[in-house]
Amino acid sequence: MAKVCTGASMSLDGYISGPGETGFDKLFKWYENGDITVETTHPELTFHLTEVSATHWRRLIAETGALVVGRKLFDITQGWGGDHPMGVPVVVVTHSVPDGWPREGAPFHFVTEGGTEGIERAVALARELAGDKNVVVNAGTIAQQCLDARLLDEVGIDLVPVLLGGGTPFFTDLKGAPYELEGPVAIAEGKDVTHLRYRVRYA
Amino acid sequence: MAKVCTGASMSLDGYISGPGETGFDKLFKWYENGDITVETTHPELTFHLTEVSATHWRRLIAETGALVVGRKLFDITQGWGGDHPMGVPVVVVTHSVPDGWPREGAPFHFVTEGGTEGIERAVALARELAGDKNVVVNAGTIAQQCLDARLLDEVGIDLVPVLLGGGTPFFTDLKGAPYELEGPVAIAEGKDVTHLRYRVRYA
Known part of the structure; x- marks a missing residue:
């Protein structure tokens, strides 16, 4: 069966953004420190x-x-x-559908149930839309809800050698912690980043 | 010159102990999941x-x-x-020398100055005692003080695939953050642990 995965660029002290939404220049440095040009569905958003x-990245997209x-x-x-850079449908978990949405031709879906029921519906809908491919859940809060609902199969961490000293942790408010993971099942040493993947092992 | 290093077993969410001093069974699992017996200076403290x-481990000790x-x-x-398992002299940073110390034959030294001056004195003394070997500073609070005093050269992380959801972070209260590191300059994939080493790069 297709997997439910999450992933983020994370500092060594566990943050996906620094204090006051800073640190992105450091966390995302690896998107711009090579010479292979990778395009997204957004012409203005190109990585190197x-x-x-x-x-x-290509494996993730595929x-x-x-x-x-x-x-x-x-x-x-x-x-x-109206068009996610990864070029795939998006399910948004929200208390209410934002003004002007849904839009014709934009593959965005809205799930407005709260709590565990909402996250379960959102993941089920995304699974349907994904076919035999994986569902990726982001960012931390959604990943945490999936973990606590035992829906998350894999955690990807792009570990960046910086200490941000504060900000938004990737994982927070985990009600069912501790969670043991298996792996890394994959590890790849980039430049200014270590790409790690772990499998979740529910007790 | 010899280096000043810190290191710890750390969860994927950045903790060196879980809520209420829990999680050590998970964080230290790698000390007991192999078949190579490693002795310390304490006969009752033997790793596998x-x-x-x-x-x-042997490299660290050497x-x-x-x-x-x-x-x-x-x-x-x-x-x-009175005898650290690593068999090396220990400098303790403390407000006051504990009762019954120093003891004859026990290579423990006490530095009672506070603040940056205290940490500088402690590291200088440890350097003297270490000769041409490295100084290791532990745990997080001391490492943080060394980092903020620009004394720390290397950070070792034994990254353990568990999410503890809270507890004591390895790095906290970093006044000079963000800190950019270089590396990993070494990476070794154990079982239930990834041994990572980074070099600190002061701006």
Whole structure:
């Protein structure tokens, strides 16, 4: 069966953004420190990756069939202008459908149930949309809800050699912790990043 | 010149102990999941490591000439009975010299200055005691003070595939953050642990 995965660029002290939404220049440095040009569905969003990171990225793209994201990420990115850079359908978990949505031709779906029921519906819908490909859930809050609902199969960490000293942790408020993982089942050493993948092992 | 290093077994979410001092069974699993017996200066403290982790451990022992620890660690371990398992002299950073110390024949030294001056004195003394070997500083609070005083050269992380969901972070209260590191300059994949080493790069 297709897997439910999460992933993020994370500092050595566990943050996916620094204090006051800083640190992205450091966390995302590996998207721009190689000479392989990788395009997304957004012409203005092009990465320059090392060979190792490009392989990592292409695998991610090839295996991902749909996304589940939280309302915060949707708002920050303004719904990616109606077209996610990964070119896959997106399920948004939200208390209410944002104004002007859904839009024709934009593969965005909205799940407005709260709690465990909401996250289960969102993942089920994303699975349907993904076919035999994986569902990727982002960011931390959604990943945490999936973990606590025992829906998450894999955790990817792009571990970046920086100490941010504060900010938003990748994992927080884990009600069912501790969670033991298996692996890394894959490890790839890029430049200014170590790509790690772990499998979740529910007790 | 000899280096000043810190290191710890750390969960994927950045903790060196779980909520209420739990999680050690998971964080230290790699000390007991191999078939290579490694003895310490304490007969009752013997590890059973995999080949990879044994190599990692032996290198650490061979390169370490002295330790700097905080009073908390000293108290928890009751001064390791007067003899640290690594068999090297120990400098304890403390507000006051504990009752019954120093003891004859026990290579423990106490530095009672506070703040940056105290940590600088402790590291200088440890350097002297270590000769041409490295100084290892533990745990997090001491490492953080060394980092903020620009004394720390290397960070070792034994990254353990568990999410503890809370507890004591390895790195906390970093006044000079963000800190960029270089590496990993070494990476070794053990069983239930990834041994990583980074070099600190001060701006």
